[in-house]
């Protein structure tokens with residue numbers, strides 16, 4: 034367990050840096066830009082702020098970021114292929130700043146999206162917000178998954194079961210695992226001071242996923258579109274604090290709020 038004073042202060046700083054990087058990426062992502070260029074930006078942004086990407090050399094992964102396009106569910110690797118008009122891409126960043134891991138991801142539209150793709154982004158972000166709304170001391174972690182699954186399926190979407198959220202803080206991955214489906218009476222009880230990510234992957238088609246021969250890239254088996262949003266949260270006496278919110282309100286899909 035973490036204590037809500039110093040530990041939450043450390044998480045706030047690491048997560049704010051990740052959120053600021055994700056904010057800046059919104060102006061960079063456009064047709065013709067390669068995901069390798071995004072990888073270089075994320076590495077350099079970290080260097081400029083005294084932070085290292087946690088994914089670099091993590092379990093043999095060689096990049097500073099995951100970039101997952103269209104039917105890629107997660108763990109997409111940056112490459113030299115240019116993004117195309119109509120693509121949707123998840124960019125997942127984890128900076129380590131003074132030993133604290135700021136883990137967050139968002140969806141970025143490339144150019145003009147089809148309505149079905151736009152709707153998937155809205156449903157997925159709402160799934161994350163519903164999961165966050167279920168966080169409070171005394172509830173079980175299963176309440177997060179139940180809330181996400183109920184909303185996703187009410188919108189005729191499906192929840193990926195193969196990957197989950199996780200404890201985060203001084204470690205990139207810690208207990209508890211946070212499932213994005215299930216029942217409210219399952220899982221460990223949430224306690225004040227717990228810090229974990231909620232990172233639902235939502236598909237327009239079937240939930241089934243397979244990992245490509247590169248050992249990383251997870252794709253929908255039916256090649257349907259998939260989206261993911263990730264926030265890191267700390268459990269407080271009254272609910273939770275979202276550490277990775279965008280200071281500019283850019284973490285939600287669609288147009289940024291009028292300033």
Ligand SMILES: CCc1ccsc1-c1ccc(O)c(O)c1
Pocket residue numbers: 088091092094099108125136137199232263
């Ligand atoms: C590429 C980083 C990686 C490797 C194995 S799991 C993983 C990963 C990627 C994004 C995450 O948000 C996460 O919690 C883990």
Ligand SMILES: [Mn+2]
Pocket residue numbers: 125126127136137138263
């Ligand atoms: Mn992440």
Ligand SMILES: [Mn+2]
Pocket residue numbers: 136198199230232263
């Ligand atoms: Mn994560």
